[in-house]
Amino acid sequence: xxxxxxxxxxxxxxxxxxxxxxxxxxxxxxxxxxxxxxxxxxxxxxxxxxxxxxxxxxxxxxxxxxxxxxxxxxxxxxxxxxxxxxxxxxxxxxxxxxxxxxxxxxxxxxxxxxxxxxxxxxxxxxxxxxxxxxxxxxxxxxxxxxxxxxxxxxxxxxxxxxxxxxxxxxxxxxxxxxxxxxxxxxxxxxxxxxxxxxxxxxxxxxxxxxxxxxxxxxxxxxxxxxxxxxxxxxxxxxxxxxxxxxxxxxxxxxxxxxxxxxxxxxxxxxxxxxxxxxxxxxxxxxxxxxxxxxxxxxxxxxxxxxxxxxxxxxxxxxxxxxxxxx
Amino acid sequence: xxxxxxxxxxxxxxxxxxxxxxxxxxxxxxxxxxxxxxxxxxxxxxxxxxxxxxxxxxxxxxxxxxxxxxxxxxxxxxxxxxxxxxxxxxxxxxxxxxxxxxxxxxxxxxxxxxxxxxxxxxxxxxxxxxxxxxxxxxxxxxxxxxxxxxxxxxxxxxxxxxxxxxxxxxxxxxxxxxxxxxxxxxxxxxxxxxxxxxxxxxxxxxxxxxxxxxxxxxxxxxxxxxxxxx
Numbered sequence: 001x002x003x004x005x006x007x008x009x010x011x012x013x014x015x016x017x018x019x020x021x022x023x024x025x026x027x028x029x030x031x032x033x034x035x036x037x038x039x040x041x042x043x044x045x046x047x048x049x050x051x052x053x054x055x056x057x058x059x060x061x062x063x064x065x066x067x068x069x070x071x072x073x074x075x076x077x078x079x080x081x082x083x084x085x086x087x088x089x090x091x092x093x094x095x096x097x098x099x100x101x102x103x104x105x106x107x108x109x110x111x112x113x114x115x116x117x118x119x120x121x122x123x124x125x126x127x128x129x130x131x132x133x134x135x136x137x138x139x140x141x142x143x144x145x146x147x148x149x150x151x152x153x154x155x156x157x158x159x160x161x162x163x164x165x166x167x168x169x170x171x172x173x174x175x176x177x178x179x180x181x182x183x184x185x186x187x188x189x190x191x192x193x194x195x196x197x198x199x200x201x202x203x204x205x206x207x208x209x210x211x212x213x214x215x216x217x218x219x220x221x222x223x224x225x226x227x228x229x230x231x232x233x234x235x236x237x238x239x240x241x242x243x244x245x246x247x248x249x250x251x252x253x254x255x256x257x258x259x260x261x262x263x264x265x266x267x268x269x270x271x272x273x274x275x276x277x278x279x280x281x282x283x284x285x286x287x288x289x290x291x292x293x294x295x296x297x298x299x300x301x302x303x304x305x306x307x308x309x310x311x312x313x314x315x316x317x318x319x320x321x322x323x324x325x326x
Numbered sequence: 327x328x329x330x331x332x333x334x335x336x337x338x339x340x341x342x343x344x345x346x347x348x349x350x351x352x353x354x355x356x357x358x359x360x361x362x363x364x365x366x367x368x369x370x371x372x373x374x375x376x377x378x379x380x381x382x383x384x385x386x387x388x389x390x391x392x393x394x395x396x397x398x399x400x401x402x403x404x405x406x407x408x409x410x411x412x413x414x415x416x417x418x419x420x421x422x423x424x425x426x427x428x429x430x431x432x433x434x435x436x437x438x439x440x441x442x443x444x445x446x447x448x449x450x451x452x453x454x455x456x457x458x459x460x461x462x463x464x465x466x467x468x469x470x471x472x473x474x475x476x477x478x479x480x481x482x483x484x485x486x487x488x489x490x491x492x493x494x495x496x497x498x499x500x501x502x503x504x505x506x507x508x509x510x511x512x513x514x515x516x517x518x519x520x521x522x523x524x525x526x527x528x529x530x531x532x533x534x535x536x537x538x539x540x541x542x543x544x545x546x547x548x549x550x551x552x553x554x555x556x
Contacts (some may be wrong), residue, residue: 022456029438064528072521097384110431133459141427289440295441307383 001232001316007239009141010308013125014301019132023118025300031116033089112148113140118246119147121208122307126315139209146208149215151201154222158197165190201231206314229317240306247302250265251295258291330453331410331465333445338476342404345483347388353491354379359497392433393426401527407479409468417466424461432457 014021118137125131169186173179204222207213213221226233263283347541358376395402400419402413412428414420420428436443443456458464 025438025442026435061528068521068524068528072524073517076517095378099383099386106430113431133456134462137460153392185422293439 001235001313003235003239005247006236006309006312006316009126009312010305013122013308016159017125017131017304018229020304021122021297021300022115022133023121024302024304025296026114027118027303028296028299029109031303046077051189108148109144112144112151112315115205115207116140116143116147118303119206119305119311122311123206123210123305123314125304125309126311143209145217145237146215147205150204150208150218150222153215153219154197154201154204157219157223158194161193161197162190165193165275171199195234195237196226196230199230199237202233202310203314203317206310207318210311210314211318232313232317236309242302243303243305247298254294255291262287329466331408331467332453333447335403335408335410335467336447336465338405339402339408339410342407342476342479342483343392343402344404345480349483349486349490351380352487352494353425356490356494356497359494380479389426389429392429393422396428397422397423397518404479405465407475408479409475410465411468412463412465414463418465420461428457428461430462432460435460435534 014063117136117140120143121136124135165186169182169189172182172186175182200219200222203225204218207218207221208215211218211221240307354376377556393403395406396412398417400413405412412420412425414424419425432443432455436446447453447455452464454464536552
């Protein structure tokens with residue numbers, strides 16, 4: 001595989017197809033946040049737990065706390081709750097459940113719809129065929145359920161795999177003296193397995209959307225091609241990760257520079273002439289809008305680029321594998 | 327084909343739909359203010375219902391309204407008043423599925439990046455926004471003058487908005503609803519303050535281990551206080 005050629009073609013396809021970048025914009029917005037936020041939250045919770053001494057709580061009289069709660073807040077709010085007819089509560093619970101279910105399903109649908117559309121458009125772009133929103137939308141609508149089920153199935157496989165490796169590692173770690181070595185080996189195996197699962201998921205999704213395969217078949221192709229061509233897929237994954245880091249760095253620097261300029265000039269202007277802050281505020285807002293637009297478009301281009309590299313890789317690997325696409 | 331509706335005309339239709347939605351919401355608020363009497367516990371419940379509607383139901387109601395009117399009549403009330411129609415490539419009304427999809431998925435995606443997908447109508451040859459392109463739909467003129475209808479409808483809707491907002495404000499002022507809500511909030515805040523103060527004392531007591539006596543729970547009659555202030 002010529003990785004340089006893949007990167008070159010992927011960049012050319014991004015430049016050539018504006019609708020691919022527009023869909024990339026949808027993709028980057030819909031998939032924004034996610035796991036990184038969770039890890040930050042969990043980290044802050046860990047710190048919270050580490051630095052706090054909770055031992056004195058053992059001496060606290062919780063019965064007293066309960067009586068205070070009841071006398072100050074509990075009885076008052078209970079009165080309000082009790083005076084509300086039961087059917088109102090049933091209605092509220094039903095509406096909340098319905099709306100929660102609605103947003104949950106909507107989120108699943110939207111993510112998989114956008115993902116399937118992005119895969120299709122990137123494949124069409126690198127194949128030099130027509131790319132527009134209708135093509136992406138139709139593909140997204142057609143394949144969203146299959147993409148979701150393929151991801152779900154691979155997710156289950158990954159949970160079972162990580163569980164099994166973890167269990168074996170745990171057993172082997174019990175062995176005296178050499179147990180520590182098995183822990184390191186186990187962690188390494190889990191890491192490789194997770195990367196393998198990630199590339200399998202990619203191949204399976206592409207097989208569903210552009211190969212027109214059924215879910216089970218696509219997962220099978222994913223697991224097989226992922227195993228056979230692990231190194232090639234890993235390199236593409238690394239290229240994509242590095243490009244993502246580079247883009248984030250550029251966006252970060254631009255934001256920092258703009259932020260410093262805005263803040264510095266603003267403070268300076270306010271210090272010298274107070275009336276200038278009135279002029280400065282709209283300029284700052286305009287700059288902020290420009291930065292948001294710039295970073296969104298860059299992220300959209302990045303999403304398109306990443307999918308193009310995967311599409312090109314998929315094309316090469318499946319052609320080598322002797323598979324046929326729709 | 328020059329029959330595609332321009333951005334300005336579509337914006338007019340959007341403004342009318344917005345005013346319809348606004349007058350509906352103001353009517354809801356007016357009903358809450360007018361029918362929940364002076365009992366601010368009931369008032370609070372009424373306002374909670376409005377909040378409940380806004381948080382949980384309004385998006386869904388809006389999508390349903392737009393989808394059904396587009397499927398049955400070829401467009402929302404705002405669009406119809408402006409003499410426009412949403413159709414597919416053959417000039418037929420959108421199917422229910424496509425119509426629902428247009429508003430449930432197309433609209434939110436077109437709103438990304440300061441409504442870039444809507445603004446695209448200005449540049450596009452066939453005057454399609456992103457939501458139109460995704461569903462293969464077009465907004466076309468039905469051949470009738472929309473400007474006159476726009477101003478007439480705009481005037482009526484603005485009058486409705488003014489009427490409901492002034493009526494709501496009148497009831498709001500005459501029943502001192504603003505004051506009642508403020509006192510109500512103060513009442514809640516005081517309760518929680520008292521609760522947390524006393525909890526802090528109990529926890530401090532546990533922390534020091536000195537066995538400091540917990541002060542008796544202060545009997546605070548909130549409703550009496552509010553009555554005095556009233």
